[in-house]
Amino acid sequence: MCGIVGYVGPNSTSEVLIAGLARLEYRGYDSAGIAILDSEHEIDVRKRSGKLKELRELLKDSPIKQGNTGIGHTRWATHGGPTDENAHPHLSEDGSVALIHNGIIENFAELREELAGAEFKSDTDTEVVAVLLGRELAQTGDLETAFRNIVKRLHGTFTLLAFATAEPGKIVAARHHSPLVIGLGEGENFLGSDVAAFVEYTRRAIAVEEDSIAVITPDSVQVTDFDGNTVATEEFAVAWDPAAADKGGWPSFMAKEISEQPEAVANTVRGRIKDGLVEIPELAALGDDYLQNINRIIVLACGTAAYAGQVGRYAIEKWARVPVEIELSHEFRYRDPIVDENTLVISISQSGETMDTFLAVSYAKELGLKTVSVCNTQAATIPRESDAAIYTHAGPEVAVASTKAFMAQVVALQLFALHLGRVRGVLADSDHRRAVTQLEALPDKVQQAVESQEQIQQLAHWMADTRSVLFLGRHVGFPVALEGALKLKEIAYIHAEGFAAGELKHGPIALIDHGQPVFVLVPSPRTSPTMHSKVVSNIQEIRSRGARVIAIVETGDTAVLPYADEVIRVPLADPLFEPLLHIIPMQWFALELSTAKGLDVDQPRNLAKSVTVE
Missing domain, CATH: 3.40.50.10490 (Glucose-6-phosphate isomerase like protein; domain 1)
Structure with missing residues (x-):
């Protein structure tokens, strides 16, 4: 679930890489790093655990050398904890190869056993691949050949980007069950885990097919399968504006x-x-x-x-x-x-x-x-x-x-x-x-x-110390209750559960205690009168046991007023469209409660946006 970016071209490589990582940080924010092949054909690396801002601070204190070839990575930790040492990029033993990786190498332990005498600096499966590639390159003398030989030995899921000191201006990349796209520029080319990596610089892109190897230089792009056969590619135009992100x-x-x-x-x-x-x-x-x-x-x-x-x-x-x-x-x-x-x-x-x-x-x-x-x-x-x-x-x-x-x-x-x-x-x-x-x-x-945000904001700040919230819904409201609970778990880190309202008496009502907040999604009395009356009965049941009821109702519904502590109104809609209106106050509530607790709304702990490993 990591974010990867590669660049070959005349612009400031570090700026391109950092800009790409900033747009990819949602894929992982346990650590970040960049590696650049400088004008003297040496690899300069800066990497730091924590969010991208930590790497930016490091670059201020210790600027990286410039060159026309570079790779960058923002990590969601799998193998090895989120430490400086485990951050990507990783180097070969002799420092001749830099490599980054998205995915999991399942046979890394077996491969590591082959590398007798190697001194590993990290706990990652990725460094094993970097060391293997360095040794293979020393034997073959050709980066593409060495890369192809190593890739065919890997089991698991991976997107790999690598470059070598002996071949400046070239990055090799491979994908197997993990995303990779190429950005096409004028006298420059890009690689990324998605188009966000380079959309600031180009809207022209190629999606790399499964089990393919891509080789980019400033003036060329080549895509082959793992055996070296040319793979047909199709260019597409990136549809969204970078400002949208x-x-x-x-x-x-x-x-x-x-x-x-x-x-x-x-x-x-x-x-x-x-x-x-x-x-x-x-x-x-x-x-x-x-x-x-x-x-x-x-x-x-x-x-x-x-x-x-x-x-x-x-x-x-x-x-x-x-x-x-x-x-x-x-x-x-x-x-x-x-x-x-x-x-x-x-x-x-x-x-x-x-x-x-x-x-x-x-x-x-x-x-x-x-x-x-x-x-x-x-x-x-x-x-x-x-x-x-x-x-x-x-x-x-x-x-x-x-x-x-x-x-x-x-x-x-x-x-x-x-x-x-x-x-x-x-x-x-x-x-x-x-x-x-x-x-x-x-x-x-x-x-x-x-536009219900203001009401929800006040409610969430009153409930900043809440440790558990329940959500009830009937019919199409049931999965929406589940989604409302998930939002709260994801970003506010508190216990939250969604239930079908009819299940209350089959066990969940035992959770109701004095002051327990319960969101109730109330069906329309116009279009679903039977379900509406049953949900109102549910509200009465939990209210009598001390629950604090927050009812989401359609405009004009007064039947719940005697039994609800808070009422949030949404516009009238037919039953199958009600969920699209009911979910919004719960989204706001999760956001506002997380904010009131001083948490990072956009980047919750232990999570990444795209789950690209199984």
């Missing part, structure tokens, strides 16, 4: 991204409504005949994306009349699922690089299943490996705790449900058009919900 005056990326949710919804819907009906052009690759014969859908996802899938399930089953199962990606491929040729797999991943999900999609393809990816990141691995992709167009999401990506994923699944219902002929035209009307009105309603 800046805070833009907001105190945190998370606050900015919560506020961007109206635009994220609008961008996800845009271009997918024709004559009042949903039509997703990207699904043409599957063919209407196939879609008409689907008898089951399996959604693969992890964390927040899995909760988005649970919300989407309600829409798919209601509008398309196809049964849906939500599978945690890391569980799916370790069992023997019952599937057939009419089972469709939908994967959900903001980054499109989530390793658990990628491996689950690969397993689904081995089973002969069709796959659709819901993804926010252009040219990412999972959508490229899928039969069709629905991009959410939510824009870059930098904060580790996902907000606008969740919102866009749910909308994408709702669009898919409406498209599938139309193709299968099971959704009445009037119901379809009513749902489309709701979708088109959603950005304005989301904006109104976003």
Whole structure:
């Protein structure tokens, strides 16, 4: 889950590397480092444990030499703790090779045993590869040949970048189950774990395919497979503006991204409504005949994306009349699922690089299943490996705790449900058009919900010492309750649990004690009167046992007023769209409670944005 950047060219290499790492820090912030091949063909390295600001301070006190070849790394620790010694880049024994790595080398212990006499300076699997590469280079005398020989011996997941003192102006890179993209410049070229590494300098990019080796110089790019055969590449234009990944005056990326949710919804819907009906052009690759014969859908996802899938399930089953199962990606491929040729797999991943999900999609393809990816990141691995992709167009999401990506994923699944219902002929035209009307009105309603921040801020500051929060929801509100609890765990580091409200009397009500805060997602009394009355009864049950009730209700609902301690109002919406409004106050609450506790909202401990190791 590390961030990597490489650069060859005439500009200030250290500035390019640090700028790239700043945009990649969401991938890991246990340590950071850079290595540059200077004008005297010597490698200069600066690295420091902690966040990128620690490396910046080190560079002020001890400036690095300049040259036209360099690599940089921001780390999420796997092998070895977050120390200065374990920070990347790592060098070969003789200092002739510098190397950085994203992933896990599973056979590193076996390889290390071969390196008799080597004195390792770190506890990492990465240094083993650097030492191996240095020894291989000494034998072959050619960096590409040595690199190719070493890469084919590695087991696990990896993206590797390396350069050598003997070949200035050249970086070699390899990928196996870990992301790598090339940035194309004029008289300069870039490498990165995603386009954020170089988007400030170029919008032209190439996604490196699985099991490929890339070699860049200032004037050339070459991509081959591990055996040296040329691999065809396709250039694409990076769609987002680098300014979209800046805070833009907001105190945190998370606050900015919560506020961007109206635009994220609008961008996800845009271009997918024709004559009042949903039509997703990207699904043409599957063919209407196939879609008409689907008898089951399996959604693969992890964390927040899995909760988005649970919300989407309600829409798919209601509008398309196809049964849906939500599978945690890391569980799916370790069992023997019952599937057939009419089972469709939908994967959900903001980054499109989530390793658990990628491996689950690969397993689904081995089973002969069709796959659709819901993804926010252009040219990412999972959508490229899928039969069709629905991009959410939510824009870059930098904060580790996902907000606008969740919102866009749910909308994408709702669009898919409406498209599938139309193709299968099971959704009445009037119901379809009513749902489309709701979708088109959603950005304005989301904006109104976003404006609840001030009320939530006051509430969170009152609750700064809270050690546990519970969340209750019924029907489509249940997965939203789970997501609300996850947000609080991720960034406020307190106990939080989401429950189906109907489960209260089956055990969870034992958790209710005097003063226990409970968020309750209240369905609309207009559209769901039965569920509404049951949830009001739930509120009465927990209130009588001392709970402090924070009710999220639609505007105009007065039935909960006698029983709730706090009421947060959201605009009116049909039941399947309520979750997109209910989740926003809970996002704000997690952010504001974390802020009140003095925590880092954007970079919570032990977490990284993209989980690129299994």
